[in-house]
Amino acid sequence: MPVGGGPDACPTADRLAAFGGVAPAPRDSGRTRGNFHRPQRYHRRLRRAFSTSAPVSTWTGPSCERFHQHERSEGKRHTQAVIALARRRANVSRALVHDRRCHPPAPPVISTA
Template identity: 40%
Template sequence: MPGVGVRTAARLLTEVSGKDFATAGHLASYAGLAPVTRRSGSSIRGEHSSRRGNKVLKRALFLSAFAALHDQTSRAYYDRKIAEGKRHNQALLALARRRCNVLYAMMRDGTLYENEPNKHALAA
């Protein structure tokens, strides 16, 4: 994946290997990237980022998302989240969650990362 170097890849592998996740949401929850709803009785106060989860894995995904902003596909997703009104850290967390979904799909299928073809080059 773009933004994942040798050290980050090793960190991701050590934190995730040997664990079986039923869905991408379970992996995101384990990493602390799934949103949590604040509830108390009948009041629901919205969603916020989780303080639980594997902090090492969350940090690795967050930093790789930040490094991936140089990639055109990741940057387009980040810019779309900014256009939706999210702040910088919120958009980075959304990108980290998306990368977590890609990591789950790679683990589930036993495949390597394949970058989608550049849509702008195909249109030319």
């Protein structure tokens, strides 16, 4: 699956997340269920792009900060919340490529004194 392909390179957001290494892969055996880990095969550069942009987006984007705080309020640790945010960013990226549109820039915040 080429990363630089067109909108049809990844048919679903789940496939892009798995290819980028931000989707958990099950490691179940016998009676053990719900044991997830990072997959062994994934695109290292794509994972780095998602995982480094996620914490930075919490500083600059209010919607990303709200999502991070929501995940933290559900009891997830900081690392788990950042991985969830990276997965969400993968979903948004795939949707933007699929719909052939750009991410709308946030309007500037004007504070009145």
